[in-house]
Amino acid sequence: MKVEKWNLGVLLCLSLVALGTCPLRPRAAAFAATAARTADDAKRCAYTFLIPQQQITGPICASITGPQADEERVTRMDISVLRDVLSKQRREIETLQLVADVDGNLVNEMKLLRKESRNMNSRVTQLYMQLLHEIIRKRDNSLELAQLEARVLNVTSEMLRLASRYKELEMRFASLAATVNNQSVLISALEERCGRAYSRHEPPAVPPLVQVVPESIPVAAGRFTNEIQRDHSNRAFPRGSRMEVPPTTDPLGVPLPPQGTLTSDGPFRDCFSVRQAGHSNSGMYLLKAEGSDKLIQAWCEHGLDNGGWTVFQRRKDGSVNFFRNWENYKKGFGNIDGEYWLGLENIYSLAKQGDYRLLVELEDWVGKKIYAEYSSFRLEEESDSFRLRLGSYQGNAGDSLTSHNGKPFTTLDRDKDSFTGNCAHFHKGGWWYNACGQTNLNGVWYSGGVYRSKFQDGIFWAEYGGGFYSLKSVRMMIRPID
Numbered sequence: 001m002k003v004e005k006w007n008l009g010v011l012l013c014l015s016l017v018a019l020g021t022c023p024l025r026p027r028a029a030a031f032a033a034t035a036a037r038t039a040d041d042a043k044r045c046a047y048t049f050l051i052p053q054q055q056i057t058g059p060i061c062a063s064i065t066g067p068q069a070d071e072e073r074v075t076r077m078d079i080s081v082l083r084d085v086l087s088k089q090r091r092e093i094e095t096l097q098l099v100a101d102v103d104g105n106l107v108n109e110m111k112l113l114r115k116e117s118r119n120m121n122s123r124v125t126q127l128y129m130q131l132l133h134e135i136i137r138k139r140d141n142s143l144e145l146a147q148l149e150a151r152v153l154n155v156t157s158e159m160l161r162l163a164s165r166y167k168e169l170e171m172r173f174a175s176l177a178a179t180v181n182n183q184s185v186l187i188s189a190l191e192e193r194c195g196r197a198y199s200r201h202e203p204p205a206v207p208p209l210v211q212v213v214p215e216s217i218p219v220a221a222g223r224f225t226n227e228i229q230r231d232h233s234n235r236a237f238p239r240g241s242r243m244e245v246p247p248t249t250d251p252l253g254v255p256l257p258p259q260g261t262l263t264s265d266g267p268f269r270d271c272f273s274v275r276q277a278g279h280s281n282s283g284m285y286l287l288k289a290e291g292s293d294k295l296i297q298a299w300c301e302h303g304l305d306n307g308g309w310t311v312f313q314r315r316k317d318g319s320v321n322f323f324r325n326w327e328n329y330k331k332g333f334g335n336i337d338g339e340y341w342l343g344l345e346n347i348y349s350l351a352k353q354g355d356y357r358l359l360v361e362l363e364d365w366v367g368k369k370i371y372a373e374y375s376s377f378r379l380e381e382e383s384d385s386f387r388l389r390l391g392s393y394q395g396n397a398g399d400s401l402t403s404h405n406g407k408p409f410t411t412l413d414r415d416k417d418s419f420t421g422n423c424a425h426f427h428k429g430g431w432w433y434n435a436c437g438q439t440n441l442n443g444v445w446y447s448g449g450v451y452r453s454k455f456q457d458g459i460f461w462a463e464y465g466g467g468f469y470s471l472k473s474v475r476m477m478i479r480p481i482d
């Protein structure tokens with residue numbers, strides 16, 4: 001019964017479809033008749049449907065709205081278009097996927113590159129810093145190098161200079177050595193001749209040694225010493241009979257003179273005039289003797305016995321060689337503020353201006369000062385070899401100079417003494433020798449007092465210490481008689 005009803009419905013439907021008013025919905029129609037594929041076919045209804053036998057258990061619904069419009073129908077073409085579109089979209093999606101994958105790879109790559117770039121940047125910065133450091137270091141190095149080069153150049157030039165100087169000195173040395181050699185030869189020849197001369201007559205003449213005052217030489221101090229010494233404090237030299245003056249003070253009881261300098265005043269006729277002009281400082285002054293055009297630089301001593309003393313000879317430290325020839329003794333030599341000899345010419349000119357007296361000041365190696373004063377002093381002119389003219393003695397040093405009174409001056413190259421040989425050779429200095437004498441204040445400056453030598457060639461004053469005691473300092477000075 002039911003089957004019949006279903007079949008009836010289908011038929012009805014088909015007929016309605018034929019009329020274009022099939023009540024079945026497209027889905028239902030498709031479901032019901034898979035064979036009806038196209039709209040044209042449906043319109044024609046020329047198909048035979050084989051509907052399976054199905055038991056209808058529920059009510060059969062018929063559509064009351066009628067079939068849908070054609071444009072809303074899904075056709076095979078639509079589906080195919082759709083499929084095309086889908087496949088196209090799928091391809092596009094695949095393409096996009098591909099692109100996306102590629103992009104992703106690119107992004108990763110980009111990230112890696114960025115990271116690498118960052119690393120590279122830091123590396124570049126590091127290298128840049130290193131480079132900068134290197135540049136600075138090299139600049140410093142080049143500066144140092146330049147300095148070193150300059151120093152090397154300096155040292156090289158200095159070396160060259162020294163080398164040339166050395167060569168020069170070597171040549172001079174060679175020349176001096178040759179001179180010395182020649183002189184040695186000459187000396188030996190002369191010695192030989194002397195020997196022959198003496199052997200024919202009598203034994204070689206050596207000047208008689210002046211008396212040594214035995215009691216004046218301290219035994220404990222060591223008798224023979226002429227080595228250069230700096231410490232003389234142990235060289236005691238007591239001389240009992242002449243210890244009236246304390247060792248540390250001046251023989252005339254006046255404090256030691258201060259050092260002075262040459263003033264702009266002057267020239268003066270002598271140091272007494274300097275003193276009278278109001279100058280009370282001892283020092284160098286410019287003098288000009290009456291009747292002479294020659295200016296004389298001399299040391300004026302104003303700290304001794306009211307001052308006004310013109311110092312013409314001074315020994316104090318052995319800094320000046322006094323073993324010199326006539327010309328030197330005539331003109332003068334040495335340093336005005338140190339050891340010096342004013343010159344026989346100058347002494348002569350000064351002393352002939354009036355009546356002068358002479359003061360000889362002596363100092364021993366314990367600092368004791370003694371003096372010998374002569375009431376008058378002058379020299380004869382050069383033609384008479386500056387013969388010494390002395391007055392009477394007074395003082396505490398003993399009179400060792402009177403024996404030289406009236407004697408001409410002798411130097412190593414001008415022998416005017418009364419000895420067979422030249423006293424200046426034996427006593428190593430110019431002096432008014434007799435044959436040869438009791439004193440020579442122009443001898444060798446021996447340090448320490450008692451000295452050892454073949455001849456009495458020290459600065460000795462026989463009456464004070466004997467011939468083998470060399471005084472520490474001496475001064476000879478003149479002043480007009482009051």
Ligand SMILES: [Ca+2]
Nearest residue numbers: 417419420421
């Ligand atoms: Ca002689």
